[in-house]
Amino acid sequence: MKIQFSKYQGAGNDFVLIDNRNGAFDKHNNELVRTLCDRRFGIGGDGLMLLQYRENFDFEMVYYNADGAEGTMCGNGGRCIVAFARDLNLISSQTDFLAVDGPHSAEIAGDQVNLGMIDVHQVNRDGEAYVLNTGSPHYILKVENLDKLDVYREGYAIRNNETYGDEGINVNFIEAEGDGYFVRTFERGVEDETFACGTGATAAAMAMAIDKDLKGQITIPIRVLGGQLYISFFREGNSFTSVYLKGPANFVFKGEIEITK
Structure with missing residues (x-):
C-alpha cells in the first residue's frame, strides 16, 4: 500500500499529514499510525493527522499521538493542518474546521497561523x-x-x-x-x-x-x-x-x- 503524505512543523512540533477526504486511510489502524510516526522505521513525527471531509466545515482534523492512539487536541497540529489545508487549496486566509474538542477558527498570514482555542473555565x-x-x-x-x-x-x-x-x-x-x-x-x-x-x-x-x-x-x-x-x-x-x-x-x-x- 502506498501512502502520500506531507510533513509540517510548528515551532519544532512535527507532524505527518494525510489528505484523507477519500477515506482510503484506515483511521482505526493504530499500528500503521505508530509505524509512520517512528523516526527510524517510518517517516517520523510527534504525531499524525488526517484531514477529512466534514459537512458544514472546511474539513475535520483527526489527530493521533506518536504512539498510534487517537489523541486529544493538539494546538501546533491544528496550526499545521490549517497550513496544509491552504496548500491543498481548500481554504485561503481563513477557515472553520472541526477537531476532537469542537469547532475551531483560524487565520493565516504568511507562515503565521492564529488558531482559535477552546474557552477554559476551570483551573x-x-x-x-x-x-x-x-x-x-x-x-x-x-x-x-x-x-x-x-x-x-x-x-x-x-x-x-x-x-x-x-x-x-x-x-x-x-x-x-x-x-x-x-x-x-x-x-x-x-x-x-x-x-x-x-x-x-x-x-x-x-x-x-x-x-x-x-x-x-x-x-x-x-x-x-x-x-x-x-x-x-x-x-x-x-x-x-x-x-x-x-x-x-x-x-x-x-x-x-x-x-x-
Whole structure:
C-alpha cells in the first residue's frame, strides 16, 4: 500500500499529514499510525493527522499521538493542518474546521497561523502546580534554571504518578524570561520532551495570568525550544475566553511511502 503524505512543523512540533477526504486511510489502524510516526522505521513525527471531509466545515482534523492512539487536541497540529489545508487549496486566509474538542477558527498570514482555542473555565491546583485543560490536560509548574532541567526525568515522574498515571497528563515547566516566559514540555503519547506544545503553551500562559493576577485582554509571549508562540485571551476570574494560539506553521517536505505489512 502506498501512502502520500506531507510533513509540517510548528515551532519544532512535527507532524505527518494525510489528505484523507477519500477515506482510503484506515483511521482505526493504530499500528500503521505508530509505524509512520517512528523516526527510524517510518517517516517520523510527534504525531499524525488526517484531514477529512466534514459537512458544514472546511474539513475535520483527526489527530493521533506518536504512539498510534487517537489523541486529544493538539494546538501546533491544528496550526499545521490549517497550513496544509491552504496548500491543498481548500481554504485561503481563513477557515472553520472541526477537531476532537469542537469547532475551531483560524487565520493565516504568511507562515503565521492564529488558531482559535477552546474557552477554559476551570483551573485546579496540585501543590504549587496549576492543572487545566486547554483541549488536552496540562500540569504547569514554575521552576528555576529551566535550561538545565532534566525534563524527561521530571516530566515522566509526574505524568506517571498515582494522580495522573492512568490517563496521563502533559507536564510543562515554566520560567519567566524578558516580557514573557520559557516553557519546556513532556508530552504524553510521545512520552518524551517535544520542541513545542501548543495546548501546553496556552495552558502555561493562563496559569501565569492567574499567578501574576493579570486581568482583561492579555497577550503573553511563550518561547519554546522550537521557536516563539503568542497566546492571547480575555481573563475574568478563572474564565478564559477569546483564546488564540499564534505561531509559525511550515511545510517541510512531501512524499510517498510504501507499507508492506
